[in-house]
Amino acid sequence: MDYIVTGIDFFQKGGAVMYVLLLCSMFVVAIGIERALHFKRMDSGRDFAKDFYQQVAAGQYERAASLLQNGHGVLAAIIMAAVQKENREQAAHYMELQSGIALSRMRQRLYYLSVIVTLAPLLGLLGTISGMISSFSVFNVASGQATAITGGVGEALIATAMGLCVAIAALTVHAYFSQRLENIITDMEQSFSLVEEHIASLREVGENVAEGTLAMEGGTR
Template sequence: MDFLHLFRAGGFMMYPLILCSLVVVAIFIERFRYYRSNRSHVDQLGREIPKYLEKRDYEGLKTLLQQDGGIPASVVLAGVEHMNLKVDQTSLIEGAASHAAGLLKNYLNYLDVIVTLSPLMGLLGTVIGMIGSFNVLSVSNGQPFAVTGGVAEALVCTATGLFVAIIALIAYTYLSQQVSHFVSDMEKLGTLYLAIVEAKEQ
């Protein structure tokens, strides 16, 4: 059986399942590109930040962080930009990190929903298809093969729902792992920055 035949056999619930699969692909591509373009050179920054802070070259440090352009660098930048103000640097860094983490997690909740929802939609489509198949029994000349064939085709919807859920779960797991890497990098740079700043204030 070709794809078009299977799609039609799955019933009308195949349409939202196909839509869900497109959403998964779109979110994965968007997040993948976002993460790739917002990485920081954490090891390099870890070596350079102490040098600039020791020299109190805050403008130079700002330039360095801006040129890096990554999210972990932007968290430290939030503190450096307010270095001359009497503000709690720890609160600034924590607030910037919290905001950055929120941006990193954008759209991931949709993937989580699709992981749960897709099998349910597939099961619903199969149940509806099976109800239609067993209606053949109410026809006076109904054939048993028509019933079994209809049930087999109705199961296509469940299989599609499971497939979409598996793809969504893989995408969600991969992207969540990327978020964890970003959070780890933000904590590393933020802790380094705060440790030096607080030591200088004492």
């Protein structure tokens, strides 16, 4: 309980800028949670991309088609739809278009994190300068209150520390999702190039698997 009271006291001493920095930190947390849920839904996973690549490269098209049917995420969905196109050119165009749309959606809101990385330290510096101006006011200097001046400078530095903490948190979240996005792009490029080379075999196997699935569903009914 004492730590909470001390933290609130330090927060209030940081000045009005602390409330803006608090909103920035809450914004970073909200973006991190929202992006984590979005990536979890859209990302097929590195294991899927690796298994699919190995199966297709080895000529195990039935296993590759089974991976596509049982897989989740945008990569599996794009490849599944691409192999049903009439020719290689249509499949390549479809994969390029749909991957661009998916990646654009994954990049959403990451720009705000980069803005906060730059903005938060500046806000902290603004709060510190404002606090130091108050500490070195003419009234304190004239009355010779050295303790009040040094104490005011210490309190003013709280805003800078808060700004740096917010910037570090935003940078960490941004770096994590940027690296994850790069991995997804790499998986897409490798998988798409392989699909273009083996699209005829994948289409034939995919049609057979789909017909077998429909037959099983009809027999169950």
